[in-house]
Amino acid sequence: MWDALKTYYAIHSKTSEYTYEWNSPVFLFSNENISQYLDPAMMRGARVLSVCGSGDHVFESLLAGAAAVDTFDINYLQKYVLELKTKMIRGLSYENFMDFFYDYSSPFNQKILGPVMPELTRGARVFARYAFTKRVRPSLSIFGIRPSYLQDKVKYAMLKNILPKEFKFSQIDVRQLPQILDRRYRVILLSNIMRISTLAGFDAYYRQVLKPLAQAAVTDQGQIYFNYLFSESIQDQGNVIKKNYIDPLLKLDPQHTIEFRECTPSNTPFAGFPLLGGDVAVMMKVNQKTY
Numbered sequence: 001m002w003d004a005l006k007t008y009y010a011i012h013s014k015t016s017e018y019t020y021e022w023n024s025p026v027f028l029f030s031n032e033n034i035s036q037y038l039d040p041a042m043m044r045g046a047r048v049l050s051v052c053g054s055g056d057h058v059f060e061s062l063l064a065g066a067a068a069v070d071t072f073d074i075n076y077l078q079k080y081v082l083e084l085k086t087k088m089i090r091g092l093s094y095e096n097f098m099d100f101f102y103d104y105s106s107p108f109n110q111k112i113l114g115p116v117m118p119e120l121t122r123g124a125r126v127f128a129r130y131a132f133t134k135r136v137r138p139s140l141s142i143f144g145i146r147p148s149y150l151q152d153k154v155k156y157a158m159l160k161n162i163l164p165k166e167f168k169f170s171q172i173d174v175r176q177l178p179q180i181l182d183r184r185y186r187v188i189l190l191s192n193i194m195r196i197s198t199l200a201g202f203d204a205y206y207r208q209v210l211k212p213l214a215q216a217a218v219t220d221q222g223q224i225y226f227n228y229l230f231s232e233s234i235q236d237q238g239n240v241i242k243k244n245y246i247d248p249l250l251k252l253d254p255q256h257t258i259e260f261r262e263c264t265p266s267n268t269p270f271a272g273f274p275l276l277g278g279d280v281a282v283m284m285k286v287n288q289k290t291y
């Protein structure tokens with residue numbers, strides 16, 4: 001009951017699409033090329049911690065072989081995007097799922113949700129009823145690259161079989177994560193929180209987020225994916241990477257190394273100019289043995 005009231009309040013409270021708070025507008029789909037940048041050898045059998053967002057990092061992790069995925073997000077409402085999409089994939093056909101999100105003549109048709117409604121928690125029902133007209137990010141939430149399970153029906157079918165009924169979710173700022181985690185993960189996915197964070201630049205993010213997380217919650221040789229650079233900025237990307245990641249490498253503790261994983265561009269229609277190269281996911285590898 002409390003969850004349903006809190007959800008109703010969150011959806012109807014004042015906010016802006018430029019904020020990242022407990023009640024901000026939600027992301028429905030990722031604009032990152034996640035399936036390409038994850039390292040399958042590391043994902044197989046891994047326990048993963050992921051920012052929740054649209055749920056796409058969670059779904060792609062499972063498709064890449066992760067054994068289990070726990071989630072967190074500063075935005076309380078993102079947990080309902082994950083719940084709703086999980087239950088839709090488990091209970092609806094690929095065609096119905098696509099119609100719900102991508103039929104622009106009749107978007108978010110509630111009738112399609114009929115079969116999954118009885119499966120939803122009360123909060124998720126409130127979310128499904130009101131959020132699509134009131135609390136969805138208008139821009140990058142639907143367009144962007146389509147995740148692998150939407151590009152390929154076989155993957156959608158695979159996901160249907162491997163998706164658990166529910167996921168562990170903590171509503172928390174990434175900076176507080178080390179205080180609540182009581183286990184280690186082989187892979188942590190932070191999407192591009194760093195870019196929208198109020199922490200100024202890589203140095204502060206390394207000291208306040210990456211290093212404490214690595215110490216508290218990553219297994220030996222584990223990985224933290226902590227930024228995603230879109231190809232729109234490729235002209236400048238060489239400089240950005242050098243300034244933000246290569247130069248500060250010298251200041252990193254010796255057990256941490258940075259790796260870049262290239263993927264094809266996310267190709268958002270919002271770029272407005274020809275794409276010039278690939279996207280890059282930036283990852284920190286943790287060698288616990290040298291601690």
Ligand SMILES: C[S@@+](CC[C@H](N)C(=O)[O-])C[C@H]1O[C@@H](n2cnc3c(N)ncnc32)[C@H](O)[C@@H]1O
Pocket residue numbers: 020021027029030031032051052053054072073074075078172173174175190191192193196197
């Ligand atoms: C980083 S955003 C960006 C979207 C991204 N490119 C994608 O693939 O969807 C993804 C999620 O991070 C969450 N987030 C932003 N700042 C956060 C913070 N300081 N702590 C925890 N989560 C945060 C947002 O609420 C959002 O759901």
